[in-house]
Amino acid sequence: MSKKRVYELARELGIDNKELISRLEKLGITVKSHSGTLEDNEVERVIKEFHARGATEMVEQRIKTTVIRRRAVHVPQEEPVAEEPPAEAERAVREEVPAKPAPPEEVKPVEVVESQPAVPEGEPLPAVKKPLPTPAIPPKKSPIPPTPEISGEEKQVIPEKMKEEAPKEPIVPEPGKTPPVAKSVPEEERAPARAQGAEAAGREVGRIPPGRREGRPPAPRAAAGGEAPARQAPQRGEARRPETGAAPRPAAPPEKEAPKTEADKLKKKPKIPEEVPVRELPPAKKKPALKKAPDKKDFRKTIEEETVERVARPGRWKEEKKAAAKMKKTEITVPKAIKRRIRIGEAVTVGDLAKKMGVKANEVINKLMRMGLMATINQSIDFDAASLIATEFDYQVEPVGMEYDESMFKVESAAENLKPRAPVVTIMGHVDHGKTSLLDAIRKTRVTEGEAGGITQAIGAYHVNLKGREIVFLDTPGHEAFTAMRARGAQVTDIVVLVVAADDGVMDQTVEAINHSKVAGVPIIVAINKIDKPEADPGRIKQALTEYSLIPEEWGGDTIFCEVSAKQKIGIEELLELILLQADILELKADPDRPARGVVIEARLDRGRGPVATVLIQEGTLHEGDAFVSKTEYGRVRAMNDDQGRRIRVAGPATPVEVIGFSRVPQASAEFNAVEDEKKARSIGEYWLRKERERELSATSKITLEQLYEKMKEGVKELNVILRADVQGSLEALADALTKLSTDDIKLKVIHGSTGAITETDVMLASASNAIIIGFNVRPDARVTELAEAEGVDIKLYDIIYNVIADVRAAMEGLLEPEYREMVIGRAEVRDLFRVPKVGTVAGSFVTDGKMVRKSNAKLVRDGVIVFDGKIASLRRFKDDVKEVLAGFECGIGIEGFNDLRVGDLIEAYVNEKVERKL
Numbered sequence: 001m002s003k004k005r006v007y008e009l010a011r012e013l014g015i016d017n018k019e020l021i022s023r024l025e026k027l028g029i030t031v032k033s034h035s036g037t038l039e040d041n042e043v044e045r046v047i048k049e050f051h052a053r054g055a056t057e058m059v060e061q062r063i064k065t066t067v068i069r070r071r072a073v074h075v076p077q078e079e080p081v082a083e084e085p086p087a088e089a090e091r092a093v094r095e096e097v098p099a100k101p102a103p104p105e106e107v108k109p110v111e112v113v114e115s116q117p118a119v120p121e122g123e124p125l126p127a128v129k130k131p132l133p134t135p136a137i138p139p140k141k142s143p144i145p146p147t148p149e150i151s152g153e154e155k156q157v158i159p160e161k162m163k164e165e166a167p168k169e170p171i172v173p174e175p176g177k178t179p180p181v182a183k184s185v186p187e188e189e190r191a192p193a194r195a196q197g198a199e200a201a202g203r204e205v206g207r208i209p210p211g212r213r214e215g216r217p218p219a220p221r222a223a224a225g226g227e228a229p230a231r232q233a234p235q236r237g238e239a240r241r242p243e244t245g246a247a248p249r250p251a252a253p254p255e256k257e258a259p260k261t262e263a264d265k266l267k268k269k270p271k272i273p274e275e276v277p278v279r280e281l282p283p284a285k286k287k288p289a290l291k292k293a294p295d296k297k298d299f300r301k302t303i304e305e306e307t308v309e310r311v312a313r314p315g316r317w318k319e320e321k322k323a324a325a326k327m328k329k330t331e332i333t334v335p336k337a338i339k340r341r342i343r344i345g346e347a348v349t350v351g352d353l354a355k356k357m358g359v360k361a362n363e364v365i366n367k368l369m370r371m372g373l374m375a376t377i378n379q380s381i382d383f384d385a386a387s388l389i390a391t392e393f394d395y396q397v398e399p400v401g402m403e404y405d406e407s408m409f410k411v412e413s414a415a416e417n418l419k420p421r422a423p424v425v426t427i428m429g430h431v432d433h434g435k436t437s438l439l440d441a442i443r444k445t446r447v448t449e450g451e452a453g454g455i456t457q458a459i460g461a462y463h464v465n466l467k468g469r470e471i472v473f474l475d476t477p478g479h480e481a482f483t484a485m486r487a488r489g490a491q492v493t494d495i496v497v498l499v500v501a502a503d504d505g506v507m508d509q510t511v512e513a514i515n516h517s518k519v520a521g522v523p524i525i526v527a528i529n530k531i532d533k534p535e536a537d538p539g540r541i542k543q544a545l546t547e548y549s550l551i552p553e554e555w556g557g558d559t560i561f562c563e564v565s566a567k568q569k570i571g572i573e574e575l576l577e578l579i580l581l582q583a584d585i586l587e588l589k590a591d592p593d594r595p596a597r598g599v600v601i602e603a604r605l606d607r608g609r610g611p612v613a614t615v616l617i618q619e620g621t622l623h624e625g626d627a628f629v630s631k632t633e634y635g636r637v638r639a640m641n642d643d644q645g646r647r648i649r650v651a652g653p654a655t656p657v658e659v660i661g662f663s664r665v666p667q668a669s670a671e672f673n674a675v676e677d678e679k680k681a682r683s684i685g686e687y688w689l690r691k692e693r694e695r696e697l698s699a700t701s702k703i704t705l706e707q708l709y710e711k712m713k714e715g716v717k718e719l720n721v722i723l724r725a726d727v728q729g730s731l732e733a734l735a736d737a738l739t740k741l742s743t744d745d746i747k748l749k750v751i752h753g754s755t756g757a758i759t760e761t762d763v764m765l766a767s768a769s770n771a772i773i774i775g776f777n778v779r780p781d782a783r784v785t786e787l788a789e790a791e792g793v794d795i796k797l798y799d800i801i802y803n804v805i806a807d808v809r810a811a812m813e814g815l816l817e818p819e820y821r822e823m824v825i826g827r828a829e830v831r832d833l834f835r836v837p838k839v840g841t842v843a844g845s846f847v848t849d850g851k852m853v854r855k856s857n858a859k860l861v862r863d864g865v866i867v868f869d870g871k872i873a874s875l876r877r878f879k880d881d882v883k884e885v886l887a888g889f890e891c892g893i894g895i896e897g898f899n900d901l902r903v904g905d906l907i908e909a910y911v912n913e914k915v916e917r918k919l
């Protein structure tokens with residue numbers, strides 16, 4: 001090739017010589033003037049450089065207020081592509097119907113190199129005409145090599161295809177673009193073009209993604225991310241747009257899929273135009289809309305419609321979006337609105353309630369304060385109050401008792417399963433009328449008759465046998481026991497034998513016993529005792545009892561009367577027969593074939609055998625090995641003894657048995673139930689324990705909140721005591737004795753008492769209620785002692801009741817305010833008066849008895865009336881101040897704040913003496 005002159009090349013390139021020379025200089029080619037010569041390779045370099053630089057000048061044109069068309073223009077090149085108008089037309093179409101065929105055509109114009117180039121005399125560069133080599137893409141697009149050729153004719157074809165596939169591929173427009181671009185942009189030019197393109201795209205992309213994300217967030221990005229690396233970097237800006245459509249199958253290798261279908265081809269094609277340096281990015285808003293449609297075949301139609309709708313009525317779409325956002329929010333808040341449930345018992349502490357709701361205790365306390373209740377974290381609140389508070393925190397409260405139905409043991413047996421059972425009898429009557437004697441007489445009679453050799457056990461109940469029939473006697477005479485049982489809900493007695501001494505008559509306790517029996521609806525058999533006595537007058541007794549509606553049968557009534565002598569064992573058998581008669585009338589029956597149910601008659605802690613209880617089986621049959629529960633206590637029947645001390649393995653209805661195997665000493669009169677296994681027994685026991693604790697807590701809080709304040713106002717002091725004893729008997733005796741110590745000034749309150757070892761719960765209760773714990777024949781373990789020390793709780797242990805009472809009395813006395821008593825220490829007579837300036841009147845006095853002491857209290861008595869009560873301010877003997885003056889001496893006495901002294905007045909000196917009060 002021949003050398004070329006600078007001016008020749010300048011002419012070829014359509015620039016002036018100076019510019020060419022400066023460009024040459026930049027390339028390191030030095031020419032002296034425009035007539036200088038250039039080597040072939042230099043010419044090539046210049047052309048390349050020139051083309052590269054000039055090719056990507058950006059031309060911006062504002063089409064609308066919101067739309068700027070930005071074109072990368074190849075400056076020197078002038079390609080008279082008349083596609084601009086279609087571009088405008090297409091765009092218009094696209095604005096109306098974005099998703100449909102519009103896109104493909106719209107894109108075409110974009111590729112067109114602007115017809116208003118900056119360089120007027122631009123010549124098409126040879127390079128521009130080269131087919132697009134697309135080094136990076138071809139390998140991938142290998143199946144679609146025709147891309148470059150698509151240009152001319154395909155422009156027509158594509159829309160056709162798009163009609164079929166367009167909805168899937170709104171991107172398609174780009175393929176349309178592609179061909180011209182491909183032609184017009186030589187490979188070498190791409191890099192710079194990309195740079196700018198990417199920049200431009202970047203700017204746009206920066207805006208687009210949000211739109212895109214709104215439209216359909218993660219998938220497209222993932223797809224773009226997935227594919228982009230496989231392509232050339234410059235493609236990214238453009239590539240993303242079309243690829244969003246490919247999102248649904250990002251994992252599939254694009255190269256292989258591309259050729260499969262027409263739609264795929266269309267999808268792939270856009271990737272080639274990505275290389276195009278000439279870009280016209282559609283308005284950001286529309287992009288997401290256009291991209292919406294791609295590829296999700298299943299939802300294509302919906303998306304299309306949405307897109308159309310969105311573009312057509314952007315306002316409404318926004319509203320919908322807002323609404324959708326709102327709905328979303330609502331969804332989030334739904335769980336909050338859902339009432340959460342917590343279960344509490346009869347009472348719960350503020351701390352526990354807060355914990356159950358997962359809020360801070362302070363929040364609960366604040367709520368309570370706002371409701372006008374001052375509470376501490378350990379304060380317990382009852383179920384109703386807790387429900388109220390919980391509602392404030394969007395919680396619903398359910399009673400925890402639901403987990404155990406108390407009526408589960410009270411299932412009625414079928415009538416056909418009921419079998420006759422022995423009657424249970426309680427003997428009641430006035431003091432000394434012979435209850436114990438009668439019980440003994442009955443027992444001894446039977447023992448000698450049929451059960452000789454048996455060792456009679458005092459287990460609180462025993463049975464006798466008469467002509468093959470049995471009668472059970474509760475060995476706890478007196479109506480207190482009967483009443484106590486009833487008070488605790490235990491109704492064990494079928495028949496009451498009312499003992500009235502024939503030589504005495506109807507007394508207070510006789511009447512009480514009648515009333516109790518009547519209230520309980522238990523029939524009475526009157527046993528007129530001591531008929532052996534000469535002064536006995538059964539008729540008088542019968543007469544007296546008619547007043548209480550106890551009328552003998554012979555007098556037309558229905559009360560059975562029996563005359564007996566416990567001492568001489570007269571009429572005992574007759575009495576028993578009458579009892580059986582009464583039992584027949586009552587038709588006492590029970591179902592022996594069900595789990596045992598009964599009542600604890602008595603319980604104690606046996607040193608050798610542990611907790612032992614006498615249980616009266618009322619229904620069902622108890623077997624050795626049965627699991628059972630008795631309120632808070634539970635266990636398994638390790639062994640059973642009858643009232644004769646003999647080991648038995650089964651105990652049917654109306655049988656008193658001694659049961660060994662309790663976890664702790666049960667409460668007398670507590671119900672006793674056999675259950676299927678120990679696990680159930682434990683859970684029921686725990687239920688009752690929790691209930692008891694709650695009851696104690698609520699009792700404590702009640703005292704704190706209401707009663708204590710009242711007490712403080714009244715000035716009455718209280719000593720709270722928690723009692724623990726080895727047996728129920730001691731416990732009751734102690735509680736009784738201690739309660740009797742209460743006076744008007746100081747009250748002793750047994751806030752809790754039970755048998756068995758001192759527990760941690762006792763300590764906590766004592767701590768909460770400022771009580772002392774008294775243990776009788778029981779000891780706390782190390783843990784309890786430690787806790788008591790930590791809580792500052794006083795535990796006192798005794799084994800003699802007298803000592804307990806003495807100590808408690810002392811403790812109560814310690815709580816009493818000491819009394820102050822006036823002790824007169826001397827008297828003096830006023831015999832003369834002196835007026836001393838600045839001091840006042842001084843009484844010349846004679847000490848008649850005791851002594852006068854300076855600073856002591858003094859009363860001035862005139863004619864037997866106290867006229868002043870003050871202090872001795874000055875005391876003098878002659879002119880000297882003295883501390884005291886004894887009887888028989890004269891002295892001068894000045895009274896503080898009082899000058900109206902008269903001759904003949906009496907001055908009485910006294911001191912206030914502290915006197916400890918005794919109960």
Ligand SMILES: Nc1nc2c(ncn2[C@@H]2O[C@H](COP(=O)(O)OP(=O)(O)OP(=O)(O)O)[C@@H](O)[C@H]2O)c(=O)[nH]1
Pocket residue numbers: 429430431432433434435436437438477529530531532533564565566567568
């Ligand atoms: N003569 C005579 N004395 C009797 C008879 N029954 C009881 N006594 C006497 O009456 C007194 C009181 O008898 P208790 O059996 O202790 O009477 P109680 O009702 O159990 O008395 P308390 O346990 O104090 O309520 C005793 O001295 C008995 O010896 C009887 O049938 N005839």
